[in-house]
Amino acid sequence: MALLLLAIAPLPAAAQSIDRQFRTWLETDLWPSAKAQGVTRATFETAFAGIAPNLKLPDLVLPGQKPQTPKMQHQAEFGSPGAYFAENTVRGVTAGGRTRSGTHARTLAALEKTTGVPLGIVLAIWGRESGFGRAKIPYDAFEVLGTKAFLASRKEMFREEVLAALVMAERGRIPPRSMKSSWAGALGQPQFMPTSYLKYAADGDGDGRADIWTSEADTLASIANYLKAHGWVRGRDWGFEVTVPASVSCALEGPDRGKPIAEWARTGVARIGGKSFPAHELKGEGYLMMPAGRNGPAFLVTPNFYVLKDYNESDLYALFVGHAGDRIQYGDRTFSNGWGTVAKLYRSDIAAMQRGLETLGYDVGGADGLPGFRTRRSIGEWQARNGLAPTCFPDAALVKRLR
Template structure:
């Protein structure tokens, strides 16, 4: 402080002045980049002068366009928006969110619901699922696990107007171009009569129907499998399940291969060998001493093919040898734990309630900002961590393992307080 008042009278005077100032401050509205009404005016002008000409050029009628945006205003409560007058910034929640164990993603409450629900629906839809597997080569368990995870087997309510979400994000989001493409695809869906305007309900991210497809995915991958002449991912179970399978096939699903296997990793095999760019024949992984949990050998067709080490918690959790199909599952959601949830859930739906053999260890109390700082430190040392985003993907995990081994530490391939402090 520059100075300190002396005596009770001066302190009382300062408190009185502060109170007067606070009352005056409360009476004046805080300055904002733009009012909601002004943003709405700008949005309506953008619709008319910017979006409509492009929509018209793509064959969208004025009637469809007007119906899509009738009564629609920007939803300023959606995440990842940049309001007029503001600069893009990292959300505080993303910056400060406490980092948790990957094991948190596999709560038995969620996994159990997907497993039980999947088994029930496997029996009820056995003929449909068999026909889908014959046509697309995707096992029933995988399709059911995605259906359960994405929309609770169709039970999840879609609380948003899709054109409100997509319009807001195309106008204000950090990824405007992506959402503009999705918005135009949504208009095409309605224009072509593939879905009614009323049915265009979505998640906060603009995902539609039981498979949670964005509009471009619907146009590319939605399938009419019940033979009624239209692909209906809102009300038709056969169309929903076949559309999920078709999506996976588009991204390279290999018929006849598993997604992966939980394994035991010997101490002398480095966890830094993880990643889809460090593949080996599964037989070669086995020759290094890596074995399937439970003692079964790898199936012969898998042993001859390529596999990849995947350790979402480094040495602090289960280890897996995964196939290219694991990375196809990541095309549905770019997350190792999401793909693992689907693969594990599919196994449990198809066969048994077996849990992971490896346990998920405890994680140090870190924030995403701590991990981002650690990533920047590793980058300065020449490591490719895949970006300093506060999320420890496989490139970050193996970089940690390499650094630990080179500096005489036990290689865990996972963030902890020690390496965060070492990188400061």
């Protein structure tokens, strides 16, 4: 173990060399770009005063090294999507959201009137992203963004973000040392990247500035404004839990296979509990979403579900927010259908299966070890073509046959 640590830990001299290269990069590369965007020298120097590369951050490529292709988290276990919905986690967000729905009732009502975004959705995102502002956001944003713009494998993305953070500082939005971020550079209580802050941060308390670090009203207004700007459809729900008969293939899942909700209903897709779909939703587009295939709850989602995915590109994140938002507004209720168990598999197993499907001509959305909707429906299509009942979800036998 000691030898391994010596092999991967930068020596003090190497760290000093990286620091010198970083200062040179700041002066000769980043500063001209910042100046071109209207950042003054005083702002630039204040932002990077005392800042050195943080070599403990993930996803860095040190000078002289080649980017390392991740091993697909080969030993990371693949588990049931249901783990994302642990009841204590959901209850923490919903209970906190209900408390704050009273505290911020006037602000939330005004936001729903101007943006169309329901209060439950706004509160659920706030709770999920930062525990309603209680989560520690300890990093200096310029340390993180500067390090990643200089050393990360996605340098160009982080270069754009650090320049946006400098513009924020120049405009007096927040003093540089008060600009706290996550280890990935996401800012404040709604966890906006700097480019998102410049586009969507909003003043919710009327003081003339958007402070997403300490102002709860600004945080709420910024989240609602983000969703409105990304196309939230006023008056539509995010989605409904449904039952899907065996006659309807789980391979019909996906945002590119939508049809009017009334048409889904005619195929036998029904809301749980015998409820009818709201009349105003029937003509609207709906999309089948089955995050665990036939091994878990199924949903008909609306375009608003995909607006939630714009906030965080994850089916499970969007589903968590929609579900928690409903519970904040309408009371605790769990999914009617439980999540099935998953045999012990690793993400490397899923990635191998995905590569096998790609070899057969299926579009799985990339062999990343995570079964998104393209992978799930590819599984279902392969199963149907091979005389199997489609489940649209990985299992050990399927991995063995396709890897």
